[in-house]
Amino acid sequence: MIGLIHNEWLKSWYGRKMWLFSIVMAVFMVGALGIALLVQANTDITIAAEDFSEISVMLFPTFIMLYGVVLIAGAIAGEHAHGTVKQLLIRPTSRTKVLISKWAGNFLLAGLAFGILVLITTVTGILVFQSDATVLEIAKDTAATALYQLPTLVFYMALATLIAVLTKSTALTIIITFLPMFFGSIVQFFIVRYEWSKWIVLSHIDFYSNYHELGTMPEPFANMWASLGFLAAHIALILLVAHVVFQKRDVL
Template identity: 60%
Template structure:
């Protein structure tokens, strides 16, 4: 199993153009710094390091989710399309172990990139913006708390992309179908939030950060009063999605 995870890590790092993602994120980070400095100069309202880090950690996880979906699409659907999946299946490894290694390995890689962005955002803020009156320890704690509230959404979309990739065996369809709820879930939630039954619809729980951390972003009240109940509901769906993906992959014809 460790060999499969290591193999997927190497493929993600060297074979799936992670450097493009790093360059894109570097450009966005530089743009965020420039825009923040420009706004600060025009309005005369100085931004401190904590504010910059919090804005960055609020915005950038969306790009990590997009990147994670592209990674898992390439890891599963891409290998079906290229025929390289056959070379993996002839090895003395079960299909369950192979699929687990793919989605879990790419999830770990996505989370690594996620927290790397969080740390770079904090360090950038500390070097460029004011730290006067700030507690660095409290700043790290607050920003990492923001990041943790966004993790359930990241994990959900990578799990969903795993299922779609197994079902369609198409990289393009996996990306398109997974991106659809990513971009339209908030709109759907807006329309159904007025109904009592909406709390039992998974789309109401996907935006975990907006529901339980930045509540001003939520459409009405959170679906469940307890954050932990909502998290358990979301994780249950993730487990079901991955179980279905494993069952389908077990029976999937690779020819």
């Protein structure tokens, strides 16, 4: 299993241009830092270290979510299209292990990118901007903001796994997964007034907006952990269905 996951990491780094995505993200972060410094230099606005790091961690994970979906689409649907998945399945390795290595490997890769993003933005904020808060307080608040973003990342990558298995199409996987990512908040805005809306998984996906102190949406459940459990159950169900379909479907 470790070998399969390592293989997925290599394919993501070289074949799916993870290195290029890393460069693009670095450019975005440098640009964000430049804008923040320009704003502070030309206005009366004072940007604190925690403000820069928390806002960065609030905004930049969207790009990691988008690329995480692309990684999954390439790992599953893309390999179906190019026939390379056959090379894995003719080996004495179960289909379950093959699929787990694909979604788990890319989950870990996206999570690693997310962790590096949090670390870099936190350190940058502390080094460049002033603050009355201690380093520990800034790191703690930024990490908390990041953790509120994590369930959303996992959900969309799980959904992409299912769509990729069902459609075997990279384009359809990306498009279908992006639909709730871009329009889910709009739908949630219109249905939130109804009591039944809290039982729709769409109401729980944007965990940050629902439960963070800076969030803009009402809580679907009064208890944050109940909402997290509800979302986790759907993630588990989505991955289970993906595995069942992958086991039954002819890919050779």
